[in-house]
Amino acid sequence: MGDEEMYDIVIIGAGIAGLTASIYARRAGKKVLIVEASSYGGQIINSPNIENFPSYDNVSGIDLMRKTYRQAERLGVEFVFNKVLKVEKKETTFLIVTDDGDFEANAVILASGTQNRRIGLEHESEFMSRGVSYCATCDGALYKDKVVAVYGGGYTAVSGACYLADICQHVYLIHRRNKLRAVGMPVERLKDFKNVETQLSSTIVKLNGEDKLESITLATPEGEKTLPVDALFVTIGREPNVNFIEGLEKDDDGYIVAGEDCKTNIPGLFVAGDIRTKKLRQLVTAASDGAVAATEALEYLQGA
Amino acid sequence: MIEVTAENFKQEVLSVDKIVIVDFNADWCGPCQMQAPLLEEAAEELGDVCKFASANIDFAKDLAIEYEVGTIPCLVMFKNGEEIDRKIGLQATKKVIKWVTKKCTTL
Incomplete structure (x- = not known):
């Protein structure tokens, strides 16, 4: 093991689930890093009118996520905008390998959401934006x-x-x-x-x-x-973003199996938001997952 | 950020000798609306190193076609009148800064 920076909790994904988890974990005084491949906000930034989020009659996904990001940032959550290549369970910690540096954490929360399903053909990535x-x-x-x-x-x-x-x-x-x-x-x-x-x-x-x-x-x-x-x-559907970790229990569609406690089959690894097996994928349920996953992670850290 | 269309593209982008990043976007594109303030932040940090321009494809469709922009947001990097690189999809502030800095050192 090298000189990777050590965190209590590393959260992968800066959508509503990941950001909520980071807020809970920071408020509990933990050192928290969010690793995000694109920019903060997640899928909801494509929605111009959200009318089912409590406390807002109507809010745009962008406004909502900007506020949530600022809230996490003000609390002292750290952010890196790198692509996660691998998450590896070591003896007691996790190694998070990204395209620009590695990080180490005692607990990991996966909140990386879903992406458009690819066909999986040659040239597909190369022709993106070119047809x-x-x-x-x-x-x-x-x-x-x-x-x-x-x-x-x-x-x-x-x-x-x-x-x-x-x-x-x-x-x-x-x-x-x-x-x-x-x-x-x-x-x-x-x-x-x-x-x-x-x-x-x-x-x-x-x-x-x-x-x-x-x-x-x-x-x-x-x-x-x-x-x-x-x-x-x-337009052949969406699929979970979890190809960077081995040994996770998934359902037939690739979603990570975890109950309402957001615990996966790997101790210390939690899952929140759209990538978890669940019936209702909404902003509030993703935020709820974030809170639960962070709380479970805190409990895990206490016992560790 | 300066707005560019086919009319002022040569003057504002192609004939500029430093790096120019053209942000192809549209008002109706959520991630594009998110991208603009992130570019403002990057511009502030990068200072004079490069120039940022915005091409709204509803007004600059010819440019989008000429440069084969098939997905937005799309950031196209120009130097001395030529495209030298591009990034597709929403890019965080730090990522843009890193991208430009890296290009500046390798050019």
């Missing part, structure tokens, strides 16, 4: 009058295809099953668009292009087929 996008409503406007494809069959995919149909010249909706998963209004709306072509029972097997996406290759029941497209919107 491959994970959000039709965010990036659709950049492909006005172009030919685009949407991958997925759920609500987000179908409503994304409807949104793009208004902007783009042609939209392919590609889904691996023989029937769309989405039902109701967006599916009905989809039928009104003459420029949407649905390709069922098909999977994308290749992303082609030099410096940017130029076409996609599909495996269809009739064989392989290549479609020239300017953009591909991948």
Whole structure:
């Protein structure tokens, strides 16, 4: 072991769960570090109007998270904006390896949320922002009058295809099953668009292009087929951000198994927010997890 | 932060001899709204080392197309009229500072 800086608690992720955990842990006098890969705020910053958070009639995700971040900062929570590469359990401590320095902690709270599910194809990362996008409503406007494809069959995919149909010249909706998963209004709306072509029972097997996406290759029941497209919107769901730690018990969808006490199968490692197995994923339940995980971590530190 | 469009891009970005970071954004993009104040903080700390500019893609669509910005927020780094690097997605203040400082020492 080297000269890594030592913390009582390292929290991974600066969304509402991680920030709440940090506030509780700091108020208990612990030395706390939050490691965040992007910037603070988490997924909620995409929501302009939050109307179900107690004490606010209406607040934007950005405003709420800015306040929460300032609150944690004022209390003395430390922040580094690095990507976590590995969390390793040592004898009594944890080693947190990041892309810019390592840290050591007596307890770890995982609050890294979820990310858009990738297809897992070659060139996918390389073409990000050069044709491959994970959000039709965010990036659709950049492909006005172009030919685009949407991958997925759920609500987000179908409503994304409807949104793009208004902007783009042609939209392919590609889904691996023989029937769309989405039902109701967006599916009905989809039928009104003459420029949407649905390709069922098909999977994308290749992303082609030099410096940017130029076409996609599909495996269809009739064989392989290549479609020239300017953009591909991948909307095949979300997945937990936990590929940096081994030995954690997860459910079939990759979420970390833990009860209301936020304890994982690894002693000293707690989990809070959207990455925990739970029924309701909301701001308040994530904040609640943060408080519980911090309290359990404090109890663990006392016994350690 | 100065607003750039196709009209003033040459003058404000391409013909500047120090590093210029262009923040491609939009009013309706949550992470972009978050990015702007973080860039202001970075600008304050970095001082004269580099220049920051904001390109709202609703008014600077031609630029977004020319530089193949397919996702926002997107920070494109220019030096002597050429793109030298870019970062996709929301970037924390410290990350931006580190990015610029690193580039300054390697250029």
